Amino acid sequence: MQKSHWxxxxxxxxxxxxxxxxxxxxxxxxxxxxxxxxxxRDSTGTIQCVAKRDALGDDSFEDLKSSLIETSIILxxxxxxxxxxxxxxxxxxxxAEVVGPVNPExxxxxxxxxxxxxxxGETEFLLDNRHLYLxxxxxxxxxxxxxxxxxAVHSYFREREFTEYHAPSFVAGAxxxxxxxxxxxxxxxxxxxxxxxxxxxxxxxxxxERLYTVAPSFRAEKSRTRxxxxxxxxxxxxxxxxxxxxxxxHGEGLVRxxxxxxxxxxxDELASVGRDLDLVARYADSPYPRMRYDEAVETLQGLGxxxxxxxxxxxxxxxxxxxxxxxxxxxxxxxxxxxxxYHRPDxxxxxxxxxxxxxxxxxxxxxxxxxxxxxxxxxxxERIDEEGTPREPYEFYxxxxxxxxxPHGGFxxxxxxxxxxxxxxxxxxxxxxxxxxxxxxxx
RNA sequence: GCCGCUUUAGCUUAGCUGGUGGAGCAUGGGACUGUUAAUCCCAAGGUCGCCGGUUCGAACCCGGCAAGCGGCGCCA
Numbered sequence: 001m002q003k004s005h006w007x008x009x010x011x012x013x014x015x016x017x018x019x020x021x022x023x024x025x026x027x028x029x030x031x032x033x034x035x036x037x038x039x040x041r042d043s044t045g046t047i048q049c050v051a052k053r054d055a056l057g058d059d060s061f062e063d064l065k066s067s068l069i070e071t072s073i074i075l076x077x078x079x080x081x082x083x084x085x086x087x088x089x090x091x092x093x094x095x096a097e098v099v100g101p102v103n104p105e106x107x108x109x110x111x112x113x114x115x116x117x118x119x120x121g122e123t124e125f126l127l128d129n130r131h132l133y134l135x136x137x138x139x140x141x142x143x144x145x146x147x148x149x150x151x152a153v154h155s156y157f158r159e160r161e162f163t164e165y166h167a168p169s170f171v172a173g174a175x176x177x178x179x180x181x182x183x184x185x186x187x188x189x190x191x192x193x194x195x196x197x198x199x200x201x202x203x204x205x206x207x208x209e210r211l212y213t214v215a216p217s218f219r220a221e222k223s224r225t226r227x228x229x230x231x232x233x234x235x236x237x238x239x240x241x242x243x244x245x246x247x248x249x250h251g252e253g254l255v256r257x258x259x260x261x262x263x264x265x266x267x268d269e270l271a272s273v274g275r276d277l278d279l280v281a282r283y284a285d286s287p288y289p290r291m292r293y294d295e296a297v298e299t300l301q302g303l304g305x306x307x308x309x310x311x312x313x314x315x316x317x318x319x320x321x322x323x324x325x326x327x328x329x330x331x332x333x334x335x336x337x338x339x340x341x342y343h344r345p346d347x348x349x350x351x352x353x354x355x356x357x358x359x360x361x362x363x364x365x366x367x368x369x370x371x372x373x374x375x376x377x378x379x380x381x382e383r384i385d386e387e388g389t390p391r392e393p394y395e396f397y398x399x400x401x402x403x404x405x406x407p408h409g410g411f412x413x414x415x416x417x418x419x420x421x422x423x424x425x426x427x428x429x430x431x432x433x434x435x436x437x438x439x440x441x442x443x
Numbered sequence: 444g445c446c447g448c449u450u451u452a453g454c455u456u457a458g459c460u461g462g463u464g465g466a467g468c469a470u471g472g473g474a475c476u477g478u479u480a481a482u483c484c485c486a487a488g489g490u491c492g493c494c495g496g497u498u499c500g501a502a503c504c505c506g507g508c509a510a511g512c513g514g515c516g517c518c519a
Contacts, residue, residue, distance in 0.1 A: 028479090028480075030478050030479075030480090030481045030482090031475095031476090031477085031478065031481080032474085032475045032476060032477090032478080032481090032482095033474075033475060033476080034475080034476040035475095035476045035477065035478080036478090037477075037478050037479080037481085039479090048478085048479080050477075050478090052476075053476085054476090068469095068470085069469085082477090084477065084478080084479080085477095085479090086479065104470060104471070105470075105471095106453085106470095107453075107469060107470060108469090109453055109454070109469085110454085111453085111454055111455085111468060111469055112454090112455090112468065112469090112480055113454050113455040113456085113467075113468045113469080114453090114454045114455070114468090114469095115454095115455095123454095123455095123511095123512085124449095124450090124510085124511050124512070125453095125454070125455095127511090127512095128511095180517075180518080195518095196519090217519080219517090219518070219519085221516095221517060221518065222444075222516095222517090223514095223515085223516080223517065223518075224512085224513070224514065224515090225513085225514065225515080226513090226514095227518085227519080228517090228518075228519090229519095232519065233519095234519065235519095312517085312518095314515085314516070314517080314518095315515080315516085315517090315518090316515080316516095357519095365518090365519090366518070366519060367519065368519075369518080369519060411519095412519060413519070414518090414519030415519085416519085417519055418519090439510095439511080439512090440511090
């Protein structure tokens with residue numbers, strides 16, 4: 001049953017002049033009563049297959065002629081080099097077998113017109129037919145790009161002696177604000193879906209010292225923007241004996257490594273989805289500047305933006321701030337009052353915390369949030385109390401600090417935000433197969 | 444939680460001041476021996492999102508509802 005030949009190989013010239021057997025799906029067809037052209041697709045590409053009535057016989061020829069788009073077929077034939085064929089290669093079909101036919105009364109619904117004005121495929125129709133839309137060229141490219149981003153996250157951390165470590169998805173307490181938690185019934189109790197691996201990672205920090213994960217996180221935000229999902233994949237790291245600056249080094253290193261990996265592995269796919277490769281190369285090669293929160297506020301005030309010191313930077317302000325940025329920038333040292341308890345106050349000036357956000361250019365916004373953790377028992381209790389957060393759900397977190405607390409920190413990176421930004425997608429939904437947002441959970 | 448927009452055939456859509464809805468693609472039939480989103484001819488396919496109102500008459504005007512989409516706050 002396994003495949004002996006792949007369309008990508010044939011298009012690369014590997015089988016010129018030889019007989020091959022191709023298994024795939026009908027992408028397009030055209031032709032006449034005597035000669036028929038089938039553009040066959042598999043996961044590696046497409047190729048034109050030429051079927052002639054003379055050579056095939058009436059039965060096989062009629063089978064092929066009536067094969068609608070997305071019919072699965074097995075074709076045998078010679079590989080012919082021909083300028084008239086897209087990609088320069090074609091198959092002169094000698095035999096054909098239909099494996100899975102398509103009913104003409106219910107043809108494949110995703111037509112050229114369905115994608116015409118979709119611009120990334122985000123019409124209601126295409127979202128409803130997501131299970132079929134996945135096999136179209138744009139989605140296939142996006143899924144391959146996504147796969148390389150995951151691969152790059154793993155290779156970055158593993159090459160640097162980080163250990164992959166896993167946290168539960170059912171949790172009792174919140175990381176971010178409680179309003180964004182998904183409540184789940186749990187044998188008569190209520191638990192929540194995790195928003196972040198971080199608190200559990202900190203518990204393992206004294207064991208592993210350098211750890212990372214890639215896992216889904218869940219946030220019940222009703223946000224309807226091109227940057228939000230309720231279920232997203234979260235790459236997170238935690239490192240012992242490190243401060244804000246060292247953690248940031250890794251954030252920059254990781255993002256640049258992802259960009260470099262995409263250039264190495266997915267240039268064709270990036271170009272196919274319309275991405276300017278020079279931009280991706282710039283993001284891989286250029287250093288990312290650091291900017292303190294105070295500087296950002298002054299810059300914004302200079303631009304006439306209405307902002308006061310102490311306010312968090314919302315997207316509208318981020319957008320103004322980043323509009324002239326040519327590479328991602330780190331924003332550091334936010335006011336203590338704007339950030340949750342686990343951020344460590346800056347010993348040099350306790351008005352600030354040792355934290356950083358990485359803001360992507362081109363309006364894609366925040367892709368990393370991280371910083372140094374509050375690591376002493378005394379300080380964490382102060383921070384929890386000043387925030388008015390109940391201590392009970394965090395007992396285990398506080399306990400970690402009672403037995404040899406050390407300076408440490410980490411960050412979280414939104415995989416889909418990075419995929420979306422580096423691929424130049426119009427919407428975060430384009431880079432995940434079955435997107436989940438506040439209104440859509442099907443298909 | 445808030446603001447805005449959309450809904451006409453399987454898909455993409457046209458439809459002017461209210462007077463019985465047109466097209467392209469897809470599908471079916473036919474023609475065609477090198478097509479490139481093939482082309483040409485023909486056919487079938489619509490309770491114009493749902494409910495109510497105004498009117499002699501509503502896809503169109505008014506009200507309500509629903510679904511979807513875009514955005515804000517918050518965040519990765």
